[in-house]
Amino acid sequence: MSNDKRRRPEIGHLEAAFGVSLDPELLERALTHRSYAYENGGLPTNERLEFLGDSVLGVVITTALFENHPDLPEGQLAKLRASVVNMRALADVARGLGPDGLGPYLLLGKGEETTGGRDKASILADTLEALLGAIYLQYGLDTAAIVIHRLFDPLMAESAGRGAALDWKTSLQELTAALGLGVPEYRIEGTGPDHLKTFTAWVVVAGNRYGGADGRSKKEAEQRAAESAWRTLTEQAEKAAEQVEKTADQAGTAADGSVDGQVNGTVDGQRELVDEVEAQAHHA
Structure with missing residues (x-):
């Protein structure tokens, strides 16, 4: 045993x-x-x-x-x-x-x-x-x-x-701050006649564009774009952490039972990043 x-x-x-x-x-x-x-x-x-x-x-x-x-x-x-x-x-x-x-x-x-x-x-x-x-x-x-x-x-x-x-834009701004990605910027386009206008919003974070979400108002479109970005960024950070952990697991352990120093340092750094993501998700 x-x-x-x-x-x-x-x-x-x-x-x-x-x-x-x-x-x-x-x-x-x-x-x-x-x-x-x-x-x-x-x-x-x-x-x-x-x-x-x-x-x-x-x-x-x-x-x-x-x-x-x-x-x-x-x-x-x-x-x-x-x-x-x-x-x-x-x-x-x-x-x-x-x-x-x-x-x-x-x-x-x-x-x-x-x-x-x-x-x-x-x-x-x-x-x-x-x-x-x-x-x-x-x-x-x-x-x-x-x-x-x-x-x-x-x-x-x-x-x-x-x-x-509940506010996706606030949650996204808290998340990007935790990840060191700066302040999100929003881009909006409107199509259709004034009485039936549809708005499409994107959010730009660290040079990357997310969203392309439609809404009947600018606010609704921005909220949907923020939600899309929040989910994508959270998933990316968690997957990156999981991959680093798997690499550490597969690298094996040293004779004294400790993980190799270089791999361990990378894992610890990624853990800190994901802990920030988790905290934002929990308190969103």
Whole structure:
């Protein structure tokens, strides 16, 4: 038995936090980070379960927001969902699972272990999604939805309280400031007769153009362009961080269990960047 498994808290505490018991093999896979798998002969990782759990979580949260806010337009519903389903929010939920949080249950490689992986937002969020995927596989959508509501209803209630302040342009400006990309600039074109004019907006960030979004008013078009840019920039930063982490995992670990210094420095820098993105997503 590995040291990770020997020092884990009682697994029943984690299952009690979800309100369900999981097949031991399925549970083990959901807790297996790719760094641990690489160091132990290529074990199955939790990435496929994470992919599944992400979709299940999205369906359940989107359905709940759609039903609970019948008067909100699509753009505001999307903003509410982004404030609930993001890396930082998921990590906070994971830290609140049981008396010890999710971190002590993770199976991590030595490099991640020595660089604080047990409290890293991206790893906690990904593992939570993997566990939700495992619950869906074993019990189906109805039970998975009950578990998700149990964990995420407080976040949805909090996001609803911020509904009147939803503003993609503000969120984008906060995000670009966090990423060091400067202030967004907007470009608008109008077409059609005055009484039926349609506006198309683009937003320029660090020389790159995003959007091409239409609206019946300049404000609506700008909001949609800002949303498009916010989503694209957030996704790009998170993917860049994931790629750097995978490179570090595949590079292996040094004899003393630490990640190679150059790779580790790159990973830490990218982590700081993504932490800023996560913070903006959570507080948007």
